[in-house]
Amino acid sequence: MISKNMKDWIVLIVDDELDNLNVARKVLSFNDAQVFDARNGREGLAALADISPTFILLDLSMPEMDGWEMFRILREQPETRGIPVIALTAHAMAGDREKVLEAGFNGYIAKPFRIDSFLEEIHRCLDEFSSAR
Amino acid sequence: MCGPFLFLILISRYIMVLLIPCTYAASTMHAVFGRPDVAESLEKMKAFRDVGVSLEKLLSEAGSLVCVFQADGQFLYANEHCLRLLNYTAAQLDTLNFFDLLVDLNPVLPFTDQIERLHEGETITSLQFGLRNSDSTLRFVEGSFVPHVEDGVLHTVTGIWQDITGHKSRETELNRIFDLSLDLLGITDFQGVFLKLNPAAHAILGYVPEELIGRSFLELVHPDDIVRTKDVATAAIQGRSVLQFENRYRHSDGTYRWLSWKSTSIVEEQRTYFIARDITRQKQIELQVNLRNQAIEASPSGISIADARLPDMPLIYVNPAFQRLTGYSAIDVIGRNCRFLQRDDRDQAGVEEIRQALKEERGCTVVIRNYRRDGELFYNELRIAPIFTQGVLTHFVGISTDVTERVTTSEKIQQQTEALLQMNHSLTIARRQAEDAVRLKSQFLATMSHELRTPLNAIIGYTDIQLAGMAGELTGEQRYYQDRILVNAKHLLELINDVLDISKIEAGRMDIVRRPFVLQEWLDDIVAQMEGLASQKQLTFEHHLDDRLPKEIVADSARIRQIAINLLSNAIKFTDEGFVRIQIHQHSRDAWKLEVSDSGIGIPSHLQETIFEEFRQVDESSRRKQGGSGLGLAIVRKLCLMMGGNIRLKSTLGKGTSFTVILPLTTDGQTLDS
Numbered sequence: 060m061i062s063k064n065m066k067d068w069i070v071l072i073v074d075d076e077l078d079n080l081n082v083a084r085k086v087l088s089f090n091d092a093q094v095f096d097a098r099n100g101r102e103g104l105a106a107l108a109d110i111s112p113t114f115i116l117l118d119l120s121m122p123e124m125d126g127w128e129m130f131r132i133l134r135e136q137p138e139t140r141g142i143p144v145i146a147l148t149a150h151a152m153a154g155d156r157e158k159v160l161e162a163g164f165n166g167y168i169a170k171p172f173r174i175d176s177f178l179e180e181i182h183r184c185l186d187e188f189s190s191a192r
Numbered sequence: 193m194c195g196p197f198l199f200l201i202l203i204s205r206y207i208m209v210l211l212i213p214c215t216y217a218a219s220t221m222h223a224v225f226g227r228p229d230v231a232e233s234l235e236k237m238k239a240f241r242d243v244g245v246s247l248e249k250l251l252s253e254a255g256s257l258v259c260v261f262q263a264d265g266q267f268l269y270a271n272e273h274c275l276r277l278l279n280y281t282a283a284q285l286d287t288l289n290f291f292d293l294l295v296d297l298n299p300v301l302p303f304t305d306q307i308e309r310l311h312e313g314e315t316i317t318s319l320q321f322g323l324r325n326s327d328s329t330l331r332f333v334e335g336s337f338v339p340h341v342e343d344g345v346l347h348t349v350t351g352i353w354q355d356i357t358g359h360k361s362r363e364t365e366l367n368r369i370f371d372l373s374l375d376l377l378g379i380t381d382f383q384g385v386f387l388k389l390n391p392a393a394h395a396i397l398g399y400v401p402e403e404l405i406g407r408s409f410l411e412l413v414h415p416d417d418i419v420r421t422k423d424v425a426t427a428a429i430q431g432r433s434v435l436q437f438e439n440r441y442r443h444s445d446g447t448y449r450w451l452s453w454k455s456t457s458i459v460e461e462q463r464t465y466f467i468a469r470d471i472t473r474q475k476q477i478e479l480q481v482n483l484r485n486q487a488i489e490a491s492p493s494g495i496s497i498a499d500a501r502l503p504d505m506p507l508i509y510v511n512p513a514f515q516r517l518t519g520y521s522a523i524d525v526i527g528r529n530c531r532f533l534q535r536d537d538r539d540q541a542g543v544e545e546i547r548q549a550l551k552e553e554r555g556c557t558v559v560i561r562n563y564r565r566d567g568e569l570f571y572n573e574l575r576i577a578p579i580f581t582q583g584v585l586t587h588f589v590g591i592s593t594d595v596t597e598r599v600t601t602s603e604k605i606q607q608q609t610e611a612l613l614q615m616n617h618s619l620t621i622a623r624r625q626a627e628d629a630v631r632l633k634s635q636f637l638a639t640m641s642h643e644l645r646t647p648l649n650a651i652i653g654y655t656d657i658q659l660a661g662m663a664g665e666l667t668g669e670q671r672y673y674q675d676r677i678l679v680n681a682k683h684l685l686e687l688i689n690d691v692l693d694i695s696k697i698e699a700g701r702m703d704i705v706r707r708p709f710v711l712q713e714w715l716d717d718i719v720a721q722m723e724g725l726a727s728q729k730q731l732t733f734e735h736h737l738d739d740r741l742p743k744e745i746v747a748d749s750a751r752i753r754q755i756a757i758n759l760l761s762n763a764i765k766f767t768d769e770g771f772v773r774i775q776i777h778q779h780s781r782d783a784w785k786l787e788v789s790d791s792g793i794g795i796p797s798h799l800q801e802t803i804f805e806e807f808r809q810v811d812e813s814s815r816r817k818q819g820g821s822g823l824g825l826a827i828v829r830k831l832c833l834m835m836g837g838n839i840r841l842k843s844t845l846g847k848g849t850s851f852t853v854i855l856p857l858t859t860d861g862q863t864l865d866s
Contacts, residue, residue, distance in 0.1 A: 076646055081653075082654060088361055089660075102835035153702070169645075171645055171652040
């Protein structure tokens with residue numbers, strides 16, 4: 060059971076765009092969540108050696124290792140298989156959402172997002188994730 | 193051959209004439225010498241004796257053998273001829289018995305059977321028999337036996353014979369040859385009745401000669417040959433010889449044999465002498481050969497035969513089809529090598545192949561260019577086969593078929609195929625280029641979408657953060673400006689979405705993905721998204737799902753959702769009071785209906801037809817007031833069409849508008865991919 064209280068959240072945001080990273084980090088840390096960030100998939104995986112996040116917000120298009128590849132590795136490793144992963148992406152053309160959910164992501168947030176819907180989608184995903192357990 | 197027979201007949205007649213006085217003389221002599229008690233004058237007796245002596249003398253002078261023997265065969269008298277024939281002296285006569293010397297020649301009617309006739313007093317004439325002389329040599333004799341019967345008892349027999357030994361041996365020789373002949377030999381009378389036939393009749397016709405003698409040859413002639421056989425027979429009995437006349441005779445087994453006849457008719461004798469040869473086998477071969485010749489002559493393929501033993505292998509035969517094919521007549525080509533059909537292009541591969549095949553004495557099949565007599569080109573499919581006689585190559589037979597049409601057709605096909613391949617290649621390249629262009633275009637669109645959204649996210653995000661007070665309190669003016677940034681950013685986002693969508697549709701990269709989904713869930717999701725917007729404008733938001741529809745349908749839920757959201761956004765946008773409503777109904781057995789209606793400003797009738805075109809809005813002021821790219825309905829309509837449906841519009845100015853989308857209804861199991 061994941062806490063609904065954002066104070067209890069440890070969030071890893073993986074995004075190569077500084078501005079996007081800033082916005083997501085600000086919204087979450089403003090709500091007292093503990094936020095870590097990484098600038099690509101490889102850094103994201105490295106960060107998981109030190110932290111055990113409540114969930115991961117994962118951009119898809121990134122240099123070095125993109126979100127798809129990182130997601131694949133996360134799901135392969137037993138120790139990371141159980142972490143909810145929400146795609147946070149500017150790939151928002153018709154069909155993109157379906158493609159992401161079909162791949163096994165726990166949620167999908169299209170950029171640009173509004174703060175309200177951003178938090179709503181995270182809560183929804185976590186609820187769904189908890190009830191599926 | 194008939195000469196001696198005729199002579200014999202004459203002789204026997206002569207003897208018959210003499211018989212009566214002779215018998216009379218004999219009986220008289222017996223009367224004179226055997227019964228002296230009868231009173232007769234000496235003069236009369238002497239006269240009778242003189243007659244007897246004279247007759248005996250006369251017969252001896254004619255070369256006749258004269259003898260007298262008792263009923264038991266004991267000789268009493270034999271004249272000089274007779275003794276000479278038997279090679280005995282008169283003194284030895286007492287020891288001789290006729291029956292000891294007799295050799296019966298007639299197995300059918302033995303002499304011993306004829307003795308009975310003599311006892312009856314009957315004279316036997318023209319009898320042929322053999323006599324064995326002192327050195328056991330067989331002599332042939334023909335003549336008469338005159339019995340002398342008294343009081344019903346045979347006393348003596350007088351024999352008056354001719355020596356026919358020389359004649360008989362000649363006849364025997366001829367008979368042996370006659371019997372040996374494999375050809376049919378025989379004699380008929382002028383009515384065609386067989387008088388004599390040799391044993392070959394059995395081998396040839398299955399009858400022993402005796403079965404046929406007495407019957408007319410016409411009985412055996414094949415019905416189809418009767419008329420001409422009669423014609424020939426008629427000519428023959430007028431004395432004309434027949435040579436190599438052929439007709440069919442019925443064998444005893446019912447089959448027919450071909451016979452070839454040669455005959456001579458002797459008018460004086462009223463006889464025809466013939467020889468006939470069984471030519472059935474030759475005839476069959478001849479018929480077969482004829483049939484084959486006819487087949488070759490009638491063959492639709494050109495057939496030619498070349499003599500392989502002569503220098504340069506000249507043609508010795510061409511059939512009519514060859515003449516028609518080439519335009520050359522047989523006279524033109526016999527004796528020439530068939531290369532006259534070629535022109536300057538003798539170096540063709542086919543010709544070389546023929547040369548090689550002829551050299552190796554084997555067959556081959558080639559197609560070569562040949563020229564008719566009039567110079568016209570034709571393609572000759574030539575098959576050549578060697579003919580060997582007892583292992584030695586003697587001839588080549590060639591079969592020519594005109595395959596010009598086939599060759600030219602296949603050449604044409606080849607050309608057309610090459611052209612098509614070329615065209616296909618060009619099309620493939622063009623298609624690949626087009627595909628590349630489309631792929632590049634959609635890649636570009638995807639990239640553009642991503643790249644435009646990313647900075648917009650920063651703008652909207654930062655603005656939201658400030659408006660949410662996360663970066664400290666804002667003044668009223670600052671809040672107003674941040675609000676305007678947000679409104680414009682949202683408008684920009686909408687424009688980006690629409691432009692990208694329409695571009696994607698235009699580029700043909702908008703894919704329809706049909707999957708099963710639950711209608712109620714789908715509708716709930718839309719309601720959740722749009723309800724808030726409607727309530728912001730104090731509009732009633734109504735929704736309804738027809739429960740007659742299947743729970744789950746197969747369609748592209750994302751595209752239909754895009755349509756519904758677009759129509760609902762418009763409805764909310766252009767309605768200031770009242771309601772917006774979304775309804776889903778069954779339309780027909782295989783279609784369903786999505787209806788979005790409102791109580792808004794409505795669309796003037798003159799604009800209703802063009803409202804679905806790109807960049808159309810009811811008026812410029814409304815665009816300025818309401819925002820929007822003017823692409824929404826164009827996108828909706830295109831999506832409807834892409835999914836095999838359509839969209840209709842009903843609107844009254846100032847009262848409201850209703851859009852109806854009709855879409856094909858597919859349930860699971862009937863999934864169709866576009």
